[in-house]
Amino acid sequence: MIQKKKTSAKVDQFTESVIREMTRVAMKYGAVNLAQGFPDFSCPSELKQAACDAIAEDINQYALTWGDRSFRHAIAQKVRWYLGLDVDPERQITVTCGSTEAMAATMLATIDPGDEVIIFEPFYENYAPDAILANATPRYVTLHPPHWTFDQAELRQAFNEHTKAIIINTPHNPTGKVFTREELALIAELCHQWDALVFTDEIYEHILYDDRKHIAMATLPGMEERTVTINGLSKTYSITGWRVGYILANPELTEAIRKVHDFLTIGAPAPLQRAGVTAMQFPIDYYNNLAALYHEKRSTFLQILDQIEIPYSIPQGAYYVMADISQFGYSSSLEFAYYLSQEIGVAAVPGSSFFRQPEDGRSLIRFCFSKRPETLQAARERLLQLRQIVRA
Structure with missing residues (x-):
């Protein structure tokens, strides 16, 4: 009887998205989701209305x-x-x-x-x-x-x-x-x-x-x-x-x-x-205001990392920050990310997902700060628990 491999050799060379997996983990444990790169605030009202108008005008094919x-x-x-x-x-x-x-x-x-x-x-x-x-x-x-x-x-x-x-x-x-x-x-x-x-x-x-x-x-x-x-x-x-x-x-x-x-x-x-x-x-004012909004969010989140004494690289653009978790002593960033979601209540992306060799990202973790002020405040309150571990 002939037996053939049922899946492509291509899919053996990579895994499912760790970023999207961490959103599922966040939902499972009720963690503040600073993992996946999406805002948790509303889009411009003009876009909502434009989409509704298009549907109402039968632009549906x-x-x-x-x-x-x-x-x-x-x-x-x-x-x-x-x-x-x-x-x-x-x-x-x-x-x-x-x-x-x-x-x-x-x-x-x-x-x-x-x-x-x-x-x-x-x-x-x-x-x-x-x-x-x-x-x-x-x-x-x-x-x-x-x-x-x-x-x-x-x-x-x-x-x-x-x-x-x-x-x-x-x-x-x-x-x-x-x-x-x-x-x-x-x-x-x-x-x-x-x-x-x-x-x-x-x-x-x-x-x-x-x-x-x-x-x-x-x-x-x-x-x-x-x-x-x-x-x-x-x-x-x-x-x-x-x-x-x-x-x-x-x-x-x-x-x-x-x-x-x-x-x-x-x-x-x-x-x-x-x-x-x-x-x-x-208009151009929209983009200027967007940049100002994210500048404020970046400042807020970097202050949080300063409070818990975690080193980081200052982002020049986008809405992520890479932080150094080597002081916590975990053997992998994935292990730390699960600990962070389950025990601290904040989801982030392990640095290993951004490297071909996972060990190259073992001391890094990525946070997303495109969130409402109240979301960042909730994350702050939970992440402050890490300060005790840092100082222990």
């Missing part, structure tokens, strides 16, 4: 596969004023089911077996599985704390004739790093040298601190043609559950990506795309 036309044109207008890029909404924009599908569709559309994809480590946990599912071999380049910089020699060594692309996430999840123009220029130089693509995840583009500026790789000289820019509504507009993302790319790449997107999901939710037009038309 399939949108055009690559995106509602009015939404794509609104994206192009926003990209023009914010990034200074002129993007053809008919030939260079694809709307997807979140930035998660955007990255997967991009890899599946561009990668062949034997290709390599460079990933900065620590990394958002979806990137390596996406590369593996696309039959690529991930190559890792280390970001070194406390400022999460990379070694130029290590990056140069990672590029070779098999390099198809490099993934850049700026602002960066989980570290909060914002890539500098000098760093991006070096990456651009290497991409030209090795004829490589750049997949940029810019979902946190408006959440920046200390007067930092977001620099899109596609705006660097000669990089627009070889950059696939991935973004979405989730973080900037506090609507992570809407699952509306988008991709900017040159027409050749867009044509390939649209083919994959079509057979992955057909299209993103039609009424929510139409509501996205409203988001794209928000």
Whole structure:
């Protein structure tokens, strides 16, 4: 009798999402959820109304596969004023089911077996599985704390004739790093040298601190043609559950990506795309107020960590902070994360989920501070229990 393995060898190379698992753990133990990266406050009322209006107007059937036309044109207008890029909404924009599908569709559309994809480590946990599912071999380049910089020699060594692309996430999840123009220029130089693509995840583009500026790789000289820019509504507009993302790319790449997107999901939710037009038309004051809001939340949470005397790296962007838990003596960050949820009542993400070798993240944990003041206060009250352990 013939017996065949019932599952793909690909899925043996990665686990389920630890980030999403920690939300389930938080729910099980009634912990304050500072794990998964979503706000627990309301999105702008204008977006709620726009979504309701779209549904009431019977925009409830399939949108055009690559995106509602009015939404794509609104994206192009926003990209023009914010990034200074002129993007053809008919030939260079694809709307997807979140930035998660955007990255997967991009890899599946561009990668062949034997290709390599460079990933900065620590990394958002979806990137390596996406590369593996696309039959690529991930190559890792280390970001070194406390400022999460990379070694130029290590990056140069990672590029070779098999390099198809490099993934850049700026602002960066989980570290909060914002890539500098000098760093991006070096990456651009290497991409030209090795004829490589750049997949940029810019979902946190408006959440920046200390007067930092977001620099899109596609705006660097000669990089627009070889950059696939991935973004979405989730973080900037506090609507992570809407699952509306988008991709900017040159027409050749867009044509390939649209083919994959079509057979992955057909299209993103039609009424929510139409509501996205409203988001794209928000005035600049909205983004300034968003940055100020998150600056306050960052300050509040860093004060909490100072109170309990846990070292951390100051995030330059996004809404996460990586903290050092080595003083607690746990053999793994996953073990500490379960202890934190079960015994302290606060959920966080173990650092191990952001590294290919879990032991490399054993002394780190990621907190998400995109929460209401009362949520952060509840977390403070519970986390203060750790101060006794630190001082013991």
